Each structure stands twice: as C-alpha cells, then as structure tokens.
Amino acid sequence: MHVEWWYWIVLGFVLIGAELVVPSFTIIWFGLGAVMVGAVFALWRGFPLAGQLCLWTVASVSFTILWFKYLKPKSATGAGQAKESIVGETGMMIQGVATPFERGTVKFPVSLLGADEWRCYADTPLQTGDRVRVLDIQGQILKVAKL
Numbered sequence: 001m002h003v004e005w006w007y008w009i010v011l012g013f014v015l016i017g018a019e020l021v022v023p024s025f026t027i028i029w030f031g032l033g034a035v036m037v038g039a040v041f042a043l044w045r046g047f048p049l050a051g052q053l054c055l056w057t058v059a060s061v062s063f064t065i066l067w068f069k070y071l072k073p074k075s076a077t078g079a080g081q082a083k084e085s086i087v088g089e090t091g092m093m094i095q096g097v098a099t100p101f102e103r104g105t106v107k108f109p110v111s112l113l114g115a116d117e118w119r120c121y122a123d124t125p126l127q128t129g130d131r132v133r134v135l136d137i138q139g140q141i142l143k144v145a146k147l
Helices: 005-021 027-043 049-071 082-086
Strands: 090-095 104-112 115-121 131-138 141-146
Touching: 005 027, 027 049, 082 131, 090 115
Parallel strands: 115 141
Antiparallel strands: 090 104, 090 131, 104 115, 131 141
16 A cells, blocks of 8 residues: 555544544544654655554654643633632631631632632631631531631
8 A cells, every 4th residue: 555645644634623523632633643644754755654653653642641641721710629729719708707616708809619708617716807718618618717
C-alpha cells in the first residue's frame, strides 16, 4: 500500500472535524497526531509506514496525556466541588453567633456557589462585623472561625 503524506493531513483534519460531531475532546489529539505525521512525512519522503504508525500513536497518546494532565483548564467556578471551592474563603458576619448551637449569617464579597450570604455556626461566639474563614461545609451550613 502506497501512502502519500497528504493522506495523513486529510486524516488529521477529518479527525479534528469529527471532534465537532463527537465532542469527547480526545479525537482532536489523534487528528493533531495525524497532521504531525503528515508534516514529518512531507519533509522525509522515505519515512516507512511502520514509523508513521508508531509516530502517530506516540504523538496522539502524548497529546492526550499532556492535555488531561497539564493543560486542561481548571474549573473556574468550582461547580460540582462545593467543599473545595468554599473552604478557606473569608467573609464578614452580618448576624453574630452567641453559642455553638446558634446559627448566624456570613456575607462574602463575591458570590460563592450562587449565594453571597450563608448560614453558619462556630465553636466560639462571633459578633456582627467579625471577619471569619470557612472551615467546613455541612449541607447548606458553613462552619466558620474568627480571623
């Protein structure tokens, strides 16, 4: 079978285009691998078919690993990760807590998971105006501590 360099380029663009139909964000890396093989094959005409297939496999898998391990953007909103996106945030008490069993209200300068005010409790009494840090989240209630 005689393979031309532009076959790889066409295959690459077909795979990249397939990403639009099947949005898995993995097919594109195999398409980029094919484009890479086509470029190398265009420069080195005697590139054997086994080497082309090997380069395509290694490049595609490498692109995929690089994307998922290093380049994939982190979730800016923290959606689906309530605890991780709230713990450590600081806010101000707008309704104090006199005992550990009492609930207060803390307000944050920016909205956290869609709300800028949250019900809270603390191990120590807190007064209105105290700055607090979120230690934990249990359901819809935050555990906070005074800064």
